[in-house]
Amino acid sequence: MPHPKTVEEMFESAGPIEYRLLPRLIHVTEAAAIAAAYQMGRGDKHFADQVAVASMRRMLNKLDMKGIIKIGEGERDEAPMLYIGEEVGTENGDLEVDIAVDPLEGTNLTADGCPGSVAVMAMAERGGIFHGPDIYMDKIVVGPDVVRYEEEHPGERIDLDAPVSHNLEIVAKALGRKVEELVVVILDRPRHAQKITEIREAGARVRLVTDGDLMPGVATAVRGSGIHVVMGAGGSGEAVLTAAAIKILGGKILARLVLPTVANGKTKEKIDEEIEEKMPRLEAMGITLENINDILDIDKLVPGKDVIFSATAVTPGHFLREVNLFGGGDARVHTVSMGASGAVRFTDSIYIKDKRETPLYL
Structure with missing residues (x-):
């Protein structure tokens, strides 16, 4: 009987984008989701989107890569950040990636406190994501x-x-x-x-x-x-x-x-x-x-081979839990991330701002 594919073999099959960027990509969508969560239910979809975009862009620019936004917030003259064609990343290293982003999918849902809004992103090697118009x-x-x-x-x-x-x-x-x-x-x-x-x-x-x-x-x-x-x-x-x-x-x-x-x-x-x-x-x-x-x-x-994806819920989702905010700026978030190797992770992250003041709850 043939031995099933092992976890080691799956890790070995992961491309450089998955191996080096997917762990960091989770932080990018989680930061955007937490920023948007503070605007949940406040009725201002534009500001909710604005803070999510700004947070996602700051996090992207900390990644060692040469990235180009292929799916973003719109054309350059319509969007000040994460516009189609914008270059992001530190430009350090040899990873050149195409990026699709939606810092806040469901701006109305967030503004109205309704289920289904997420911060989401995908990456692939250069030429690996469809470069299409915003129609x-x-x-x-x-x-x-x-x-x-x-x-x-x-x-x-x-x-x-x-x-x-x-x-x-x-x-x-x-x-x-x-x-x-x-x-x-x-x-x-x-x-x-x-x-x-x-x-x-x-x-x-x-x-x-x-x-x-x-x-x-x-x-x-x-x-x-x-x-x-x-x-x-x-x-x-x-x-x-x-x-x-x-x-x-x-x-x-x-x-x-x-x-x-x-x-x-x-x-x-x-x-x-x-x-x-x-x-x-x-x-x-x-x-x-x-x-x-x-x-x-x-x-x-998505013609790319080394494809990664991450989505973090802002409000309750179809299989993701919403951001929970605690006193002092602490937050708990739920993310699904995956790469072409076949590894899919459901991540339950807790961000503790002051470890002396905030106990960790299960």
């Missing part, structure tokens, strides 16, 4: 059971252009469930009204979220999460970050860039205005009207 991506996300089913049944595959019922039937067979037992997460937006109707007509159950479908996408690859599929059009950056985690966990994502005016069913005049405004920037990234509708799979969204 929408229509997507479908599923876990590794579906990937295995597709390998065993080559004629049955999920398809972004297929009817909703077709995709749900494949997911149900892959999970050994009935369609009626599936839970599909989708953003609660008018643009999704027809798709929500189709999901319900197919027999599946819908879980609407007001914001933040990134971690539900990751949850499709976590058994026991209660989430089986994520569908719908959301931010392109969130789709790429989801793809980084899903790639590590063995799941699948199919996505397509879409202009917000198109996704939201605006008039031809509005669509033409957006095309005129945004296409020059998109074309500089290699995206044209001819290829904008191309299907992007996981290897196009």
Whole structure:
């Protein structure tokens, strides 16, 4: 009987980014989450995002690497920090990395004290993360059971252009469930009204979220999460970050860039205005009207091999606990981090500001 893969072999398979940066990446997302947690429930989403961005950037600039933001807070003229193209890190050492960040996924959720907000980041070797525009991506996300089913049944595959019922039937067979037992997460937006109707007509159950479908996408690859599929059009950056985690966990994502005016069913005049405004920037990234509708799979969204991912909850999440703040600036945070070697860590961290004054509680 062959011996199973050992932990030693997994460590040996870790690339230099995972080996040297993943332990530090946890500190980056945790610092951003704690900063945002102090603004939880205060009603100011912009300031909550601002402090998370500033904290994440300060922490990133302490890492020995040459990093470039590929998915960030927006274009340089729109975002003062962590903008697309910004160079971060100390520039010491030989690690050159592409970075995707969302310092506060779910700004409204944090401002209103609602579940689901996180600080999240992914890294890969240079050229390893999709360099795309800050528009929408229509997507479908599923876990590794579906990937295995597709390998065993080559004629049955999920398809972004297929009817909703077709995709749900494949997911149900892959999970050994009935369609009626599936839970599909989708953003609660008018643009999704027809798709929500189709999901319900197919027999599946819908879980609407007001914001933040990134971690539900990751949850499709976590058994026991209660989430089986994520569908719908959301931010392109969130789709790429989801793809980084899903790639590590063995799941699948199919996505397509879409202009917000198109996704939201605006008039031809509005669509033409957006095309005129945004296409020059998109074309500089290699995206044209001819290829904008191309299907992007996981290897196009995250082509890198040495991929790492970290997410720290700010408010209660789908499988993460929220930041708890104690007197004197102490905090307890819950993080999921992972690398391409297959090592996934759930980290429960306690930051004690004054060790003489604060006892450690279990």
